Amino acid sequence: MTAFSLEPAQLAWCAELRTLAAERLRPLADKGEPGHVNRALVAELGSLGLLGRLFTSGALDLCLMRESLAYACTEAETALALQGLGAHPVHAHGTQEQRARWLPRVADGTAIAAFALSEPGAGSDAAALELRAEPESRAEPESPQGEGPPAAPALAAAPDGPARWRLTGEKCWISNAPEADFYTVFARTAPSAGARGVTAFLVPADRPGLTGRGLDMLSPHPIGALDFDAVPVTADDVLGAVDRGFRVAMGTLNLFRPSVGAFAVGMAQAALDATLAHTAGRDAFGGKLRDLQAVSHQVAEMALRTEAARLMVHAAASAHDADAPDVPGRSAMAKLLATETAQYVVDAAVQLHGARALQRGHLLEHLYREVRAPRIYEGASEVQRGIIAKELYARQEAR
Template sequence: MAGFALDPEQEQWCERLRALAAERLGPLAGKGEPGRVNRPLLAALGEHGLLERVFSAGALDLCLLRESLAYGCTEAETALALQGLGAHPVLSAGSAAQRERWLPGVRAGRTVAAFALSEPGAGSDAAALALAAEPDAAGGGGGGAGGWRLTGEKRWISNAPEADFYTVFARTGEGPGAKGVSAFLVPADRPGLTGESLDMLSPHAIGALRFDGVPVGPEDLLGEPGRGFRVAMDTLNRFRPSVGAFAVGMARAALDATLAHTARRTAFGGVLGDLQAVAHRVAEMATRTEAARLLVYAAAGAYDADSGAPDVPRRAAMAKLLATETAQYVVDHAVQLHGAVALQRGHLLEHLYREVRAPRIYEGASEVQRTIIARSLYGEHGQQAQHGQQAQQAQHGPAGVTR
């Protein structure tokens, strides 16, 4: 790829992943039930070492993994990504006991993880969480003193209600807004925890969870009390560029299908690709896809270089924004250029048309990404302006006289 070339080993790995997705994972995905967790598919991801790569790979390799799987089997990509999203807080903030108990099963595809952040009244504004963690001096998840009782609801949680454990964010009240949120690892069999499936456009499992005095103790905390919002944001910053990679994989699949279709479909005395209107649209689809791909890789590279750098959240937001909006554009125009055949159940583009819509909403809607970008830009501008004023004062002195 000109301008941002992958090395030969990376290119070969991506080719192997696309082949694996199409030949091995795709048939398993086809046997799954829409709206349910596909455990055989997860086991296959574990068997091939791909779930391990979610936790050990850098951000760029994670993007290559997700893009390649999405090209050949979106269900496999989604299953892999949800495991990473649900279990990454355990890896990054969990205790040694929590990691030893849960992560081997996640890596093997035996244990299903879920990331439980969204609520009926707190989607894009994650700091507005209402799930209450009330002090429970009598006990907690492990029966010790100093625990909490979780009461409230989570909604639009991927892998719910079938996950084996949930990373749950609740309000413990150490401070206002984000400062009073803590993260907990809650096993699915904890008393008082129930759930139901939601019938959604996306084909993977999504559900609602109800917490009726669910006991949790200090041993269930992920990180420190009142620091859970940081755990959530660190996880999202880690995965946002790779959400963009998922979108790029879908866009590339739609683009390649469109090239093949318009190169052979005859109309008006020639093939569709000979028509300038069609050729120009395909050129626009390809250009936008390439631009999104490069921005995703750049954001991942920035994260790998220094995940704590102040521009990393902005770069991640830009990558997710451009890639998901681009994928929507490309898939929509691919459907238009294919015509009615693309609307038939079972057609690749019919499948992608259903899949491509959700990424513009989850892990921060496009509007949230624009807000993150703008705040970062104005914050940086303000710092630069302040530094400029300080430099002028240092040069001219308090009275404006040159020193």
């Protein structure tokens, strides 16, 4: 079924990606250890040229990649997406030196990237970040008696060197942590300034004071927490501008939110196709399952919702590529509809398959675990509804 008038070359590319995912990526994914970075899988994504495309493709191509890979190998899709999420701020906002050091290694799959935004007390509320970037102070001279307290400490800089900070605090629920090679870290450089006081830093994993631990999560990909104990960073590590890191975060999320929807659509399509095959071949009540009107109508509803979600994802991605003014709202709609739809479709598929779908190793058992997290990460469904409403009222007030 053609969606959103994709060109024949795009459809052929999607089919090729599904084949690559099934034949070359799925076997590597099966050898991976749940909860840990599968470096062999990431390296294969690099050798196939898919990681390099993260930096040359638009939002629609990113969606096509993620949907196609998710259909046959969710682990490969997630590995690709996490490389893009962690490295996109470097690609879009990094200095020439930062880009030269890290992007070729991300593209060939030899460096693992991570996007470190969430905190224990600031998950969906990204403006409430508490990880502190504290300026290093020059030695404070004693004030002569009677002249009041010493002057406020200035931001330290070595002779002819960059400004310096120390990162102190915690990040939590960070994909690829603690095994990534570098992190895009968002820290507060201006206290009590909300979104206006956040700075993005590129922090290599070997910085002193940076430690981490894995978290035992439902999703099979690696997720961990990071502890920052006075981790040193300088102006050379800043991505974008000081106190303007929130723009870096939101720009990245606006690009990747539609493609989270594409990931969800890929899972929904896999569940739908499995259900079509099962209900067409399963004997029940003197015929096939598909002969029962309740079953056939359920399958039709699954197909309807999947296609509607796909169309919205493609529309949001195309709006992003066209630099349309309503990208935040469209991206939020696409992620919201697609992730909620995938949850519905996978759940319905499990119901129509019966107990066999709950057996470890069954496709639907795997999808049932995978499909839950996208409704939370990169902005929970409730956050997406808030974004949509905010955009709608802003548009109404501008009339």
